[in-house]
Amino acid sequence: MSALVLNNIGKDFGGVHAVADLHMEVPQGRITGLIGPNGAGKTTVVNMISGMLSVTSGAIKFGTHDITHVGAHDAAALGISRTYQNIRLLSESTVTENVMGGFHRHEKASILASLLGLPSSRRETAKVRRQALEMIDRFEMSAFHDHPAGDLSYGHQRRVEMMRALAMAPELLLLDEPVAGMNEVESGELGTIFSGLAKGGMAVLLIEHNMRFVFGLCDFVYVLDSGRLIASGTPDEVIKNPAVITAYLGS
Numbered sequence: 602m603s604a605l606v607l608n609n610i611g612k613d614f615g616g617v618h619a620v621a622d623l624h625m626e627v628p629q630g631r632i633t634g635l636i637g638p639n640g641a642g643k644t645t646v647v648n649m650i651s652g653m654l655s656v657t658s659g660a661i662k663f664g665t666h667d668i669t670h671v672g673a674h675d676a677a678a679l680g681i682s683r684t685y686q687n688i689r690l691l692s693e694s695t696v697t698e699n700v701m702g703g704f705h706r707h708e709k710a711s712i713l714a715s716l717l718g719l720p721s722s723r724r725e726t727a728k729v730r731r732q733a734l735e736m737i738d739r740f741e742m743s744a745f746h747d748h749p750a751g752d753l754s755y756g757h758q759r760r761v762e763m764m765r766a767l768a769m770a771p772e773l774l775l776l777d778e779p780v781a782g783m784n785e786v787e788s789g790e791l792g793t794i795f796s797g798l799a800k801g802g803m804a805v806l807l808i809e810h811n812m813r814f815v816f817g818l819c820d821f822v823y824v825l826d827s828g829r830l831i832a833s834g835t836p837d838e839v840i841k842n843p844a845v846i847t848a849y850l851g852s
C-alpha cells in the first residue's frame with residue numbers, strides 16, 4: 602500500500618514552475634528514490650510533503666489523510682519526518698540534546714509540565730534522555746553523546762540529523778541528500794540503516810545525487826528534470842532511459 606501519494610502536484614515561485622504536474626507514490630516498507638539534476642525540484646517536493654511549503658496545484662494523500670494544505674506541525678504529528686539538505690542542528694547543544702529535541706512529538710504535555718517544574722516532567726525528561734542515549738548507541742555515536750553538535754565531523758552531524766528525525770518514530774521518512782559529503786564507508790553504513798528502517802515497515806523517500814547509492818537501495822526511482830517527471834521505474838529501466846541520459850549528460 603502506498604503511504605504517500607502525490608496527485609499531479611505543482612509549485613510555482615512567481616513565474617517559475619519549480620514542480621509541475623508530478624505524480625508519485627511512496628509505498629510502506631520500501632525505499633523510493635527521487636533523483637534529478639541540480640534545480641530539478643527535489644527539495645521543493647520534500648518541502649511540500651512536509652508542510653513547509655504551500656502546494657500550488659494538485660493534492661497530497663498520506664494514508665487516508667488529505668495533507669495537501671496541512672502545515673509542518675500537523676504533518677509531523679501525522680508521522681512525517683525529514684532531514685535537511687543543509688544540516689540544521691543546534692550547534693552549541695550536545696548530541697544528546699539535539700536527539701532529545703526530536704522526541705517531543707509525544708511529549709507536549711511533559712514540556713508544559715517541565716515549564717511548571719512538576720516532578721512528572723523530570724521523570725519524562727529522564728525517560729526521553731534514556732531513549733535518546735539508546736538511539737545514539739545504535740548509531741555507534743556513544744563516544745560523542747556530550748559533544749556539541751557543531752564540533753562533529755560532517756558525517757557525524759548527518760547521523761545526528763538522522764537520529765533526530767527518527768526519534769519521533771515516523772511512518773514516512775524524507776531524506777534530502779542524507780549522505781552528501783560522506784565517504785563510501787560512511788554512506789554504506791547509513792544505507793544499511795535505511796534498508797533496516799524500510800524492512801521494519803517505514804516508507805522512505807531518498808533524494809541523492811550518488812546514483813550507485815540510490816540504485817543499490819531503491820526498487821523504484823522517479824527522475825525529475827526542470828520540475829517535470831521525465832522517467833520512473835526500476836533502477837534498470839531508469840538507467841537505460843534516453844531522457845535520463847540526456848538530462849544528466851546534456852544532448
Ligand SMILES: Nc1ncnc2c1ncn2[C@@H]1O[C@H](COP(=O)(O)OP(=O)(O)OP(=O)(O)O)[C@@H](O)[C@H]1O
Pocket residue numbers: 614617619637638639640641642643644645646686
Ligand atoms: N523559495 C524559493 N523561491 C523561489 N524559487 C525557489 C525557491 N526554492 C526553490 N526555488 C527554485 O525552484 C527550483 C527547484 O529548486 P530545488 O531546490 O527544489 O531543486 P533541487 O532538485 O533540490 O536541487 P539541488 O539538487 O541543487 O538540491 C530551482 O529553480 C530553484 O531556484
Ligand SMILES: [Mg+2]
Pocket residue numbers: 643644645686777
Ligand atoms: Mg535540493
